Amino acid sequence: MAIRGVNINIQGLGYRYSSRGKPTFSNLMLESKRGEALAIIGRSGCGKSTLLHIIAGLNRPTEGTMHFDDKKIEGPSSRWVMMFQAPHLFPWMKVSQNVGVGLGFAGWPEKEKRERVDEALRLVELQDYAETNVQDLSGGQQQRVALARSLVMEPELLLLDEPFSALDAFTRASLQRDVRSIAKRLGFNLIIVTHDIDEAVLMADRALIMAGAPGKIVHEFEVPLDDPRQRQDPAVQAMRARLLDAFHSAAQVAGAPKEKLDEADTESNSVSQHA
Amino acid sequence: MSQDTTIVAGNAATVAVGRSRSAAAASGTLYWAWNFFGGLGILFALWWLAIYVTTLNPAMSHFASFGPGPAFKEIGHLWNNGLIPKALQTSGARLGAGLAIAIAIGVPVGILIGRSRRFRELSNSPFQLMRMISPLSWEPIAVIVFVGWDQAIIFLIAIAAVWPVMFSTAAGLSKVDPAWFKVARNLGAKPWHVVTQIIVPAIAFDVLTGIRLALGVGWIVLVPSEFLGVTSGFGYTIEDSRESLEYEKLMAMLLVIGAVGYVLDSICLALIKRYSWHK
Numbered sequence: 229m230a231i232r233g234v235n236i237n238i239q240g241l242g243y244r245y246s247s248r249g250k251p252t253f254s255n256l257m258l259e260s261k262r263g264e265a266l267a268i269i270g271r272s273g274c275g276k277s278t279l280l281h282i283i284a285g286l287n288r289p290t291e292g293t294m295h296f297d298d299k300k301i302e303g304p305s306s307r308w309v310m311m312f313q314a315p316h317l318f319p320w321m322k323v324s325q326n327v328g329v330g331l332g333f334a335g336w337p338e339k340e341k342r343e344r345v346d347e348a349l350r351l352v353e354l355q356d357y358a359e360t361n362v363q364d365l366s367g368g369q370q371q372r373v374a375l376a377r378s379l380v381m382e383p384e385l386l387l388l389d390e391p392f393s394a395l396d397a398f399t400r401a402s403l404q405r406d407v408r409s410i411a412k413r414l415g416f417n418l419i420i421v422t423h424d425i426d427e428a429v430l431m432a433d434r435a436l437i438m439a440g441a442p443g444k445i446v447h448e449f450e451v452p453l454d455d456p457r458q459r460q461d462p463a464v465q466a467m468r469a470r471l472l473d474a475f476h477s478a479a480q481v482a483g484a485p486k487e488k489l490d491e492a493d494t495e496s497n498s499v500s501q502h503a
Numbered sequence: 504m505s506q507d508t509t510i511v512a513g514n515a516a517t518v519a520v521g522r523s524r525s526a527a528a529a530s531g532t533l534y535w536a537w538n539f540f541g542g543l544g545i546l547f548a549l550w551w552l553a554i555y556v557t558t559l560n561p562a563m564s565h566f567a568s569f570g571p572g573p574a575f576k577e578i579g580h581l582w583n584n585g586l587i588p589k590a591l592q593t594s595g596a597r598l599g600a601g602l603a604i605a606i607a608i609g610v611p612v613g614i615l616i617g618r619s620r621r622f623r624e625l626s627n628s629p630f631q632l633m634r635m636i637s638p639l640s641w642e643p644i645a646v647i648v649f650v651g652w653d654q655a656i657i658f659l660i661a662i663a664a665v666w667p668v669m670f671s672t673a674a675g676l677s678k679v680d681p682a683w684f685k686v687a688r689n690l691g692a693k694p695w696h697v698v699t700q701i702i703v704p705a706i707a708f709d710v711l712t713g714i715r716l717a718l719g720v721g722w723i724v725l726v727p728s729e730f731l732g733v734t735s736g737f738g739y740t741i742e743d744s745r746e747s748l749e750y751e752k753l754m755a756m757l758l759v760i761g762a763v764g765y766v767l768d769s770i771c772l773a774l775i776k777r778y779s780w781h782k
Contacts, residue, residue, distance in 0.1 A: 309690065312682065314682070
């Protein structure tokens, strides 16, 4: 697979659900260099998922512009593909058909399509399940199929909207490691939206904390850790503590109650204990 | 354990699993055949008993022609003289045409009901009102409107069959996960891809279920519709048999109607199983 990343430049981006409503976020600036893995952390309702949908071209911004390598972005494309919280596989298709569905939309010849599907399935270690009905797979395997379905398009940018939050801790940890490793090997960009601090530390090169209403980016951290990243590693723990502090202070500024602030910490801890 | 021994053991296990599956399939077929023929046997036994008891009274002896024996004997005769094949052909053509019209109207309108809230709300009252009109009460209007009897019969079948197709399609669409459309768009699907590769397979089960119901309704409406001025088909043959007092012929045609309806329903059921993705 020949994938390369993209330079992302977002200027003055804003969005409101209705013309008279309060903006979800406004005047948002974001840059990401080719091949970078970017995590956006924030509490529910701060607009991070909406931002991701806009970057994917699935929603249109009410203000601002987005450029990928100087090309203005105005709609969805198979070059920037999104993975959702649930796999949303097509249950009437087998694993290989689900993975190749986007290539079918693009009119790929059957032979080339088959080769690329096989390669994508090998990447996610599901090559033995090509002819299996997707309903017979576990949640983690289904999410791997969704990942293969995205990778087969050879995207320049993979957008992940809390894609592992519905999975058990072990599967989540393994997919977090695999997605980062595949992205680094193939060179495409990642933008991960999450409220799991551990996920951000384990997967991202840079983490942005989004808070407030309307949402804005209040903190930015480089995550200069070596791969493979282990949860028990003191450097990972230290980074996690820094992000958690920043997350709490950002949430307090935004007026969140204390019990809400502890949610992210509790979730991160539960994953740490399992994995 | 050596590698060869492992392979032999593995092959033996595979053969054993294969044999056990074949045995289970054979046992399942036997169970099905037992129920199928057993159920029909009970029905025919009750039929025979009813006619036997009735004809114990000498005044009712002419009812003997209604029994299963004369009916089965007559089926062979009617097949050989070409009456059953001809009735199958003409009634089948009418049913097929009526169903085709019902599907051609019912599926797209059902998709529209399922996709457009405005259309669903606007069309609800007129469609529910029309649905509740007995199909056979359209008969006088059909006779006036259409030039030929055949067209009138096809219209009656279509008006009876369109509702189950339409409402099943709409119900199927309302169960479609909206996220599938988002995923499809995300992967570069054009509108026709969404229709052919997402909507159609997603609702195939419900559409086929609607067609199965429609087939049942259409088959039921067909026979009384053929009491109209036509001179062929199952309904006509039954009416003709009654008027000419050929009761064994009448009962033979009833048996054939039931058998053909059963076969058509089984085909629909097989298609539903084939295209159903629900687990």
